[in-house]
Amino acid sequence: MNTTKDQLNSCGLKATPQRLSLINLLQKHGHLSIDAIYDYLKPNAPSLSLSTVYNNLSALSQKGFVRQVAISGSRQVYELARSEHAHLVCESCGSICDLAVDLDRVISAAALPEGARIDRSDLIFSGLCPVCAQKREARSECTATEGACASF
Amino acid sequence: MNTTKDQLNSCGLKATPQRLSLINLLQKHGHLSIDAIYDYLKPNAPSLSLSTVYNNLSALSQKGFVRQVAISGSRQVYELARSEHAHLVCESCGSICDLAVDLDRVISAAALPEGARIDRSDLIFSGLCPVCAQKREARSECTATEGACASF
DNA sequence: CTTCATGCAAATAATTTGCAGTAAG
């Protein structure tokens, strides 16, 4: 069978506990910033160093295990590489959710120049998630700064 | 008529020389990082401070004059807010070019959840621009690190 | 005049590097 360990080994990366727990964490939580990753892992691995997190994320990105997602205005986040999908970032609660996407249709909606090669596509929507959008409607006249409603 | 100065004033921003030259620069060069902006402006305004560039970019973004574009793997870049468009980032030469895009088609290609509100969409393709793609083909067996072919 | 913007210096945050010790294959 194809364990995470085997996958790592097969592309020349050693399966260290730090790496395995990092991958495991990303499997559970979809999108995390460097700091969030560090904060999650630290309690169970007190000796973990932040530079190891940096090292591993960059090693894993190079090998294609992990994808770095840049969101304008926020910190970079990292996710496990999976099938292509879009992201919806909620400006109110900070949640990021994955959206199924028909990549061919996205590509055909853009006027790509003849001869360009596309290796990667990022489609990110920013706005309000359904939960926050509804809350916003409820107290529509109130311009107060809104509290968080989901995870960061 | 509606000069840049008037536009700034009409939303409560003073039209300082620093701001005007920043806007002017972004009009010429489409997408620039903070450092590139600073390096461009500094020679003609030796007293310009980097924190003024930060301040202005953030003031101008808040008022919607400027858009911050996050590109995974690179530094953030800034551009003047214009009609919606996609970006093609060339991994080889670093150039960024604007692509016309049919936003409705992009949105309909994604499975957006019921009730979400979309305030902004970012569609970024990464790969090779036509020029670099062609060069790559020409010397296809050569895996050498490629030189730059356009501006950064 | 009054408020906002600039520029400087200093503080803080983010990321990278060098290296000795350690563990994975």
Place this chain on the structure above:
DNA sequence: CTTACTGCAAATTATTTGCATGAAG
């Protein structure tokens, strides 16, 4: 055994803040 990985400290790089001066409206 050998090579790659970890963790630490230090170095860089990036961004933010506080404040006095100066300019725009």
